Amino acid sequence: GAGVSQSPSNKVTEKGKDVELRCDPISGHTALYWYRQSLGQGLEFLIYFQGNSAPDKSGLPSDRFSAERTGGSVSTLTIQRTQQEDSAVYLCASSRTSLGTTQKQYFGPGTRLTVT
Amino acid sequence: QKEVEQNSGPLSVPEGAIASLNCTYSDRGSQSFFWYRQYSGKSPELIMSIYSNGDKEDGRFTAQLNKASQYVSLLIRDSQPSDSATYLCAVNSRYSSASKIIFGSGTRLSIRP
Numbered sequence: 001g002a003g004v005s006q007s008p009s010n011k012v013t014e015k016g017k018d019v020e021l022r023c024d025p026i027s028g029h030t031a032l033y034w035y036r037q038s039l040g041q042g043l044e045f046l047i048y049f050q051g052n053s054a055p056d057k058s059g060l061p062s063d064r065f066s067a068e069r070t071g072g073s074v075s076t077l078t079i080q081r082t083q084q085e086d087s088a089v090y091l092c093a094s095s096r097t098s099l100g101t102t103q104k105q106y107f108g109p110g111t112r113l114t115v116t
Numbered sequence: 117q118k119e120v121e122q123n124s125g126p127l128s129v130p131e132g133a134i135a136s137l138n139c140t141y142s143d144r145g146s147q148s149f150f151w152y153r154q155y156s157g158k159s160p161e162l163i164m165s166i167y168s169n170g171d172k173e174d175g176r177f178t179a180q181l182n183k184a185s186q187y188v189s190l191l192i193r194d195s196q197p198s199d200s201a202t203y204l205c206a207v208n209s210r211y212s213s214a215s216k217i218i219f220g221s222g223t224r225l226s227i228r229p
Contacts, residue, residue, distance in 0.1 A: 033217070042221030043160070043204065056216050091159060103148050103208055103217060107159040 002026065004108035006092050012114045013082055021077045021111045025094030032075050033105060034067060035091045043091065049075060050097070082115045089113070119143060120207050122220035129227055135192040137223050139205030142186065148208040149181055151190045154222065155201045164190060195227045 005024045013019050025032050034046040045059040049069045060066070064082075069075040079086055089112050093105040121140045129135040137151075148167055152160035166172045166179040166188065178191040188207070192199055205220040 035219075043219040045216065045218070048216050104150065104162055104165055105206075105217060106162065110159055 004092055004094050004106055006090075006108040006111050008111060009109060010112045010114075012116060015084060015115055016081055018078065018080045019082055019113065021079075021090050021113070023075045023077070023092030023094075023108060025073065025075070025092070026106055028096065029094035029106075030072060030097050031095045031103070032069060033093045033095075034075070034077050035093065036088045037091060037110075038088045046077070046090075079113075082113075084115045087113055087115045118220075119209060119218045120205055120220040122203075122205050122223045124221060125224040125226075127223055127225050129195050129225065131195060131197060131227055131229050133195055135195045135199065135225055135227070137190040137192075137203050137205075137225065139188045139190075139207075139220055140186055141188070141205075141207045141218075143207065143209045143218075144183075144186065146183075146186075146207045146209060148217075149179070149188045150206040150217070151177075151179060151188075152204040152206060152219075153201045154204060160204055192225075197227050197229060200225060200227045 007022045032049045035043045037043050047057050047067050051072050052069050064080045067077045089110045091110045092108045095103050095105045119142050151164040153163050154160045164177055164179040166181045169181050172179045176193045180189045202222040202224045204222045206217045209218045
């Protein structure tokens with residue numbers, strides 16, 4: 001079956017512009033996660049959704065970052081007034097649920113964001 | 117103290133040998149443990165999951181869990197050059213009613229021919 005998809009695969013934007021990153025999870029997966037990975041670094045947790053609600057937004061770096069999920073499926077991560085330090089690969093993952101053995105996460109290919 | 121700790125490496129192992137990757141975690145309530153492999157420029161890929169103490173084997177991979185010591189490891193037997201990658205340990209962590217996965221920063225493994 002289809003895996004997690006993300007769009008765009010690459011995004012170059014000017015400092016101060018807003019960007020929207022999209023994630024389409026595996027069909028039937030109720031949990032969705034956003035991570036950020038800078039070059040050579042580990043995964044930085046941003047936010048996770050169970051259904052359409054976000055029980056944990058603790059990883060969002062600032063109020064310029066927001067995310068939503070509608071219909072329990074597609075999610076959009078929005079970064080307002082982008083800064084150069086926002087440049088990274090943004091990864092989305094989904095899992096069947098957020099509990100126990102069904103927490104196995106499957107990652108999308110990522111969106112490489114470059115802020116010039 | 118980081119919630120999930122891994123030696124960043126690089127860990128260099130000769131081809132055909134056993135590679136041993138280690139991970140410690142701080143939340144005693146953690147119940148789910150995962151190992152992901154990430155090739156350079158690619159997304160993480162789940163390779164093993166383990167939920168109870170002891171060993172779990174899958175092909176050349178063995179995951180070992182010791183909850184009393186808060187320690188999880190991954191052994192790769194008969195290491196191949198294609199095993200060269202960064203290996204991420206991930207552990208679930210409970211916050212009130214929510215549960216999320218915490219990733220370690222990864223161990224870079226290099227298999228030398």
